Amino acid sequence: MTEPTQAAMNQTDMPEDDEISLLDLLQVVADNLRLLVLAPLAAGLLALGITFAIPPTFTATTKFMPPQQQQSGAAAMLAGLGALGGLAGAASGLKNPADQYVAFLKSRSVQDALIDRFKLTDRYETKFREDARKALDANVQVASGKDGLITIDASDKDPAFAAQLANANVEELGKLLNRLAVTEAQQRRVFFEKQLTNAKDNLIKAEQALKASGVSADTLKANPQSAVEGLAKLQAAITAQQVKLASMRGYLAESAPDFRQAQTELAALRSQLTQAEKQEPAQTGGDGDYVAKFRNFKYQETLFDLFAKQYEIARVDESREGAIIQVVDVAQPPERKSKPKKALIAMMTTLAVGFALLLFVFIRQALRGAAQTPESAEKIGRLRHAWGRAIGRRPTPPSSLGA
Numbered sequence: 001m002t003e004p005t006q007a008a009m010n011q012t013d014m015p016e017d018d019e020i021s022l023l024d025l026l027q028v029v030a031d032n033l034r035l036l037v038l039a040p041l042a043a044g045l046l047a048l049g050i051t052f053a054i055p056p057t058f059t060a061t062t063k064f065m066p067p068q069q070q071q072s073g074a075a076a077m078l079a080g081l082g083a084l085g086g087l088a089g090a091a092s093g094l095k096n097p098a099d100q101y102v103a104f105l106k107s108r109s110v111q112d113a114l115i116d117r118f119k120l121t122d123r124y125e126t127k128f129r130e131d132a133r134k135a136l137d138a139n140v141q142v143a144s145g146k147d148g149l150i151t152i153d154a155s156d157k158d159p160a161f162a163a164q165l166a167n168a169n170v171e172e173l174g175k176l177l178n179r180l181a182v183t184e185a186q187q188r189r190v191f192f193e194k195q196l197t198n199a200k201d202n203l204i205k206a207e208q209a210l211k212a213s214g215v216s217a218d219t220l221k222a223n224p225q226s227a228v229e230g231l232a233k234l235q236a237a238i239t240a241q242q243v244k245l246a247s248m249r250g251y252l253a254e255s256a257p258d259f260r261q262a263q264t265e266l267a268a269l270r271s272q273l274t275q276a277e278k279q280e281p282a283q284t285g286g287d288g289d290y291v292a293k294f295r296n297f298k299y300q301e302t303l304f305d306l307f308a309k310q311y312e313i314a315r316v317d318e319s320r321e322g323a324i325i326q327v328v329d330v331a332q333p334p335e336r337k338s339k340p341k342k343a344l345i346a347m348m349t350t351l352a353v354g355f356a357l358l359l360f361v362f363i364r365q366a367l368r369g370a371a372q373t374p375e376s377a378e379k380i381g382r383l384r385h386a387w388g389r390a391i392g393r394r395p396t397p398p399s400s401l402g403a
């Protein structure tokens with residue numbers, strides 16, 4: 001018989017071998033059909049019965065809309081006072097504000113407030129506060145949707161308490177936001193409040209120094225007010241522009257057009273100051289001391305006026321925001337339990353037990369088939385001997401097992 005003929009015969013025999021293997025598998029299933037059907041059903045019914053003994057869990061849901069970042073009424077004022085415009089821009093806006101509020105709800109400050117408020121260490125039967133936080137985190141789910149709303153799902157065995165816990169999350173978030181500057185107006189208000197306090201202290205010191213210098217007749221005749229006021233305002237504008245550049249470095253590259261424009265404005269202000277200083281008449285003695293202190297006083301006064309205006313605008317914008325958190329759906333005690341899901345548990349148990357038993361009967365049939373050959377029987381005997389020795393049983397000689 002030639003080699004091509006032998007190869008064709010082998011190819012013809014291969015489908016028959018596969019068909020026999022498939023038939024063998026079907027035969028194994030048919031032989032164990034009662035076990036493969038009744039056992040999974042019994043396991044599913046048992047799991048279903050166990051679910052009736054599990055206390056039901058109720059889930060209450062609340063939805064709220066976080067504060068929206070908006071353009072404030074200070075935009076026109078900041079455009080006019082460009083030196084301070086970058087300060088507000090550096091503190092405004094987030095890419096996704098909803099994610100920030102989700103992080104606030106999951107923060108330790110909010111969780112600890114809830115633990116103390118509802119005595120959750122006793123309710124969850126935990127000894128340490130850290131364990132109570134983990135239990136609270138497992139029972140409270142927070143998510144932000146594409147619609148911009150934040151959803152809080154609180155679960156508990158008591159439906160009334162689940163609703164209280166969900167609503168308390170929103171309340172504690174509001175208390176936390178009162179301590180933080182989150183919105184653009186709040187951030188500007190906090191910033192200008194600090195700057196206004198510093199400017200006020202410096203203005204008082206400059207005024208006291210000016211009064212201590214004394215005013216002579218020659219100084220009054222010189223009338224340095226007009227020239228000195230211009231210099232002081234230029235110096236104040238330069239200071240504000242420098243603060244703007246410092247803030248812009250936090251969110252812009254130095255090659256950005258806005259950053260370069262701010263640098264150009266600063267250079268122009270410095271050039272104007274240099275020319276004004278050259279044109280100022282020289283003062284000597286007491287007159288020079290008075291003029292320097294008067295200039296410092298006008299400089300501090302200009303800064304104070306700028307910061308005072310921005311602080312008042314920030315306060316107005318903050319008050320216009322109204323309620324920080326707007327609740328869309330207040331959590332109500334749920335009427336239906338959320339878990340255990342009895343039907344799902346019974347179905348999953350039935351499928352898992354059925355798959356495990358199917359695998360078991362196939363492995364058992366494979367071992368029985370392997371035991372029919374002397375070589376495989378000897379290997380199985382050695383395996384049983386090693387297993388018995390591992391679990392502490394009195395080993396049976398491999399020779400007797402293979403016999």
